[in-house]
Amino acid sequence: xxxxxxxxxxxxxxxxxxxxxxxxxxxxxxxxxxxxxxxxxxxxxxxxxxxxxxxxxxxxxxxxxxxxxxxxxxxxxxxxxxxxxxxxxxxxxxxxxxxxxxxxxxxxxxxxxxxxxxxxxxxxxxxxxxxxxxxxxxxxxxxxxxx
Amino acid sequence: xxxxxxxxxxxxxxxxxxxxxxxxxxxxxxxxxxxxxxxxxxxxxxxxxxxxxxxxxxxxxxxxxxxxxxxxxxxxxxxxxxxxxxxxxxxxxxxxxxxxxxxxxxxxxxxxxxxxxxxxxxxxxxxxxxxxxxxxxxxxxxxxxxxxxxxxxxxxxxxxxxxxxxxxxxxxxxxxxxxxxxxxxxxxxxxxxxxxxxxxxxxxxxxxxxxxxxxxxxxxxxxxxxxxxxxxxxxxxxxxxxxxxxxxxxxxxxxxxxxxxxxxxxxxxxxxxxxxxxxxxxxxxxxxxxxxxxxxxxxxxxxxxxxxxxxxxxxxxxxxxxxxxxxxxxxxxxxxxxxxxxxxxxxxxxxxxxxxxxxxxxxxxxxxxxxxxxxxxxxxxxxxxxxxxxxxxxxxxxxxxxxxxxxxx
Ligand SMILES: Cc1ncc(COP(=O)(O)O)c(C=O)c1O
Numbered sequence: 001x002x003x004x005x006x007x008x009x010x011x012x013x014x015x016x017x018x019x020x021x022x023x024x025x026x027x028x029x030x031x032x033x034x035x036x037x038x039x040x041x042x043x044x045x046x047x048x049x050x051x052x053x054x055x056x057x058x059x060x061x062x063x064x065x066x067x068x069x070x071x072x073x074x075x076x077x078x079x080x081x082x083x084x085x086x087x088x089x090x091x092x093x094x095x096x097x098x099x100x101x102x103x104x105x106x107x108x109x110x111x112x113x114x115x116x117x118x119x120x121x122x123x124x125x126x127x128x129x130x131x132x133x134x135x136x137x138x139x140x141x142x143x144x145x146x147x
Numbered sequence: 148x149x150x151x152x153x154x155x156x157x158x159x160x161x162x163x164x165x166x167x168x169x170x171x172x173x174x175x176x177x178x179x180x181x182x183x184x185x186x187x188x189x190x191x192x193x194x195x196x197x198x199x200x201x202x203x204x205x206x207x208x209x210x211x212x213x214x215x216x217x218x219x220x221x222x223x224x225x226x227x228x229x230x231x232x233x234x235x236x237x238x239x240x241x242x243x244x245x246x247x248x249x250x251x252x253x254x255x256x257x258x259x260x261x262x263x264x265x266x267x268x269x270x271x272x273x274x275x276x277x278x279x280x281x282x283x284x285x286x287x288x289x290x291x292x293x294x295x296x297x298x299x300x301x302x303x304x305x306x307x308x309x310x311x312x313x314x315x316x317x318x319x320x321x322x323x324x325x326x327x328x329x330x331x332x333x334x335x336x337x338x339x340x341x342x343x344x345x346x347x348x349x350x351x352x353x354x355x356x357x358x359x360x361x362x363x364x365x366x367x368x369x370x371x372x373x374x375x376x377x378x379x380x381x382x383x384x385x386x387x388x389x390x391x392x393x394x395x396x397x398x399x400x401x402x403x404x405x406x407x408x409x410x411x412x413x414x415x416x417x418x419x420x421x422x423x424x425x426x427x428x429x430x431x432x433x434x435x436x437x438x439x440x441x442x443x444x445x446x447x448x449x450x451x452x453x454x455x456x457x458x459x460x461x462x463x464x465x466x467x468x469x470x471x472x473x474x475x476x477x478x479x480x481x482x483x484x485x486x487x488x489x490x491x492x493x494x495x496x497x498x499x500x501x502x503x504x505x506x507x508x509x510x511x512x513x514x515x516x517x518x519x520x521x522x523x524x525x526x527x528x529x530x531x532x533x534x535x536x537x538x539x540x541x542x543x544x545x546x547x548x549x550x551x552x553x554x555x556x
Contacts, residue, residue, distance in 0.1 A: 012552050012553060015552045044505075044521045067488070068490045070491070119555055119556055123494055123555060126555070
């Protein structure tokens with residue numbers, strides 16, 4: 001893995017950057033996109049995640065809404081990671097991410113910048129912030145599967 | 148003499164196992180308060196010494212439980228200057244307000260109006276929305292002034308002859324402003340309306356005298372006033388309670404019934420307490436009421452005002468703070484750290500052993516009014532200290548985006 005991603009200062013920079021300049025932030029009005037609303041009951045995070053999945057490829061993922069640093073940054077990182085991947089690859093990435101948050105073994109290479117969330121579990125009450133966008137995409141992928 | 152360091156010794160939550168002060172600043176008292184040892188012991192006594200259901204004394208133990216429950220009701224009646232028949236034990240403010248809305252249904256018809264405000268807690272607005280929907284009545288909002296306060300002036304303007312019910316908090320839970328309930332009641336009564344008061348944030352902090360206020364219904368929670376969870380009070384004027392429909396029916400609420408479905412309800416207030424009542428909690432709540440009275444609301448208010456002034460001055464002096472209620476009537480400070488999401492700031496404070504709440508505090512309509520999605524609320528009680536307020540302000544100085552993120556790394 002990129003050695004830099006072991007340095008807390010760099011990890012902090014990554015989170016700040018994705019919080020202050022979130023990627024793929026803003027929804028589009030296009031029927032190709034599937035959309036899901038994720039609202040946390042216990043906090044104020046309230047986001048929408050959108051995905052354009054065509055021919056087994058995650059062509060685009062976008063999000064918007066009211067959210068804290070952790071949910072904004074984690075979702076922003078996710079959109080970058082999975083964009084252009086096959087649904088299968090995306091699912092493996094998601095799976096590794098949830099394993100990491102859960103404190104289990106995971107593939108650092110696959111998660112790249114998302115490893116900045118590896119210690120979120122230290123603040124157990126914030127795990128849902130780090131997973132809200134990821135759960136949104138997971139549900140969108142599952143829905144796509146069913147059709 | 149009020150001595151805060153002595154008072155803190157009464158609260159196990161403020162101490163560690165060896166009896167020394169814990170490394171904790173608890174500023175979330177609007178959500179729930181800590182309980183003094185004597186309240187915990189009083190509740191425990193029910194479980195260890197006179198645990199029985201109340202059946203009007205079939206056996207000695209049951210009689211004892213009976214007595215304790217009745218006596219708790221009397222204590223609560225004295226606490227707010229009501230008659231004991233006017234005290235309905237509930238599970239808390241939320242249940243009390245729902246019972247009020249349910250019970251008043253027959254008094255509303257289409258086109259009637261329920262007056263409320265944008266600063267209400269969800270528990271004092273959602274039951275009224277539903278009641279309006281069920282009866283064809285309308286909920287109208289009394290405009291708040293620019294600070295977010297309910298003023299008598301605006302109340303007068305909003306009041307009209309279709310208004311049947313006024314449902315407002317005596318003290319609001321985000322900004323902590325005190326409404327002039329006495330004048331509001333007088334005006335409402337002249338207009339033929341009844342007044343339902345949400346006392347969740349007022350009763351724990353100041354002397355509330357229902358006769359002096361002349362309010363018709365008042366709901367409050369035990370757990371915010373040093374009492375147990377799972378218990379609260381709905382006060383109602385006796386003649387009004389007589390007219391209200393109980394929300395729940397069952398054991399204890401009926402005098403007799405038969406297979407034809409004929410039913411004679413028990414007397415007020417028993418008819419509002421169907422099912423096994425929370426006996427241990429009632430006993431604990433009565434002890435809490437006595438505890439607060441022993442400390443005295445003059446002393447409590449004085450301490451809280453001092454804390455509010457002190458912390459408000461500190462917050463006003465800080466450039467990185469957006470402060471929403473510097474003129475609060477309660478020891479509640481609602482603010483944001485500029486550029487930092489409320490929940491992130493609260494997590495940072497938590498990493499410094501400071502407990503505050505972030506979010507919309509169940510007052511979703513108010514955050515629209517304030518123009519923010521969420522705030523941080525620091526709410527203090529009489530057992531908090533100036534040193535804690537200082538520690539809190541100091542921690543806020545260090546609340547930068549970098550530091551907020553570092554707690555996750
Ligand atoms: C103003 C106000 N009303 C109602 C409630 C609801 O109280 P409870 O949750 O004890 O029923 C609260 C508590 O947060 C409150 O602050």
